Amino acid sequence: MTSTLPVRPPRTPAEWAAYYALRYAVLRQPWQQPPGSERVPADDEPGTVHALLLADETAEPPVALAVGMLQPTGNGQGQIRFMAVAPEAAGQGLGREVVAYLEAQARAAGLAEVVLHSREAAVGFYEKLGYAVVEPSHLLFGVIPHFLMQKQL
Ligand SMILES: CC(C)(COP(=O)(O)OP(=O)(O)OC[C@H]1O[C@@H](n2cnc3c(N)ncnc32)[C@H](O)[C@@H]1OP(=O)(O)O)[C@@H](O)C(=O)NCCC(=O)NCCS
Numbered sequence: 001m002t003s004t005l006p007v008r009p010p011r012t013p014a015e016w017a018a019y020y021a022l023r024y025a026v027l028r029q030p031w032q033q034p035p036g037s038e039r040v041p042a043d044d045e046p047g048t049v050h051a052l053l054l055a056d057e058t059a060e061p062p063v064a065l066a067v068g069m070l071q072p073t074g075n076g077q078g079q080i081r082f083m084a085v086a087p088e089a090a091g092q093g094l095g096r097e098v099v100a101y102l103e104a105q106a107r108a109a110g111l112a113e114v115v116l117h118s119r120e121a122a123v124g125f126y127e128k129l130g131y132a133v134v135e136p137s138h139l140l141f142g143v144i145p146h147f148l149m150q151k152q153l
Contacts, residue, residue, distance in 0.1 A: 007101035022064040026084035066094040080116040
């Protein structure tokens with residue numbers, strides 16, 4: 001599955017549903033987390049940027065191939081969270097496109113630095129995009145080591 005569509009925020013209730021469904025499928029369901037665990041209060045805060053890459057503009061219901069979120073965290077810094085690419089669409093540059101969109105939005109908002117907590121398996125992905133490991137961070141669900149990573153814009 002590929003997409004040549006632009007990355008943009010979800011617009012309709014059905015697109016929001018597709019957005020959160022991909023988050024849940026990739027980042028929560030495999031660890032038996034309950035529905036709803038894919039959402040956080042920051043999702044609805046002003047300044048938060050949501051990025052969605054659809055498979056097709058006309059599909060009903062919409063199908064999300066890649067998603068990500070940028071949360072301003074103060075002092076000129078933003079945090080990328082909830083990056084997820086559908087397994088069947090991985091390795092095709094979609095994750096890179098979502099990060100590039102979020103970084104462009106961060107620059108437009110005047111942010112100077114982006115940080116994120118990467119799963120151990122995704123550290124190489126973020127390194128390819130110019131992020132550097134700062135230090136080990138938390139253990140998610142008791143089993144997934146994370147690393148704090150950072151990039152100056
Ligand atoms: C990690 C993830 C976001 C990467 O997205 P993707 O669309 O598959 O990645 P891209 O195709 O844009 O890859 C960009 C570059 O990173 C590399 N890359 C991708 N995933 C990688 C990984 N896990 N480790 C090392 N390098 C990786 C690609 O080879 C590519 O390099 P290239 O430009 O030299 O060809 C995606 O695979 C995913 O959602 N994984 C499961 C959930 C997850 O771990 N999310 C991150 C939570 S912190």
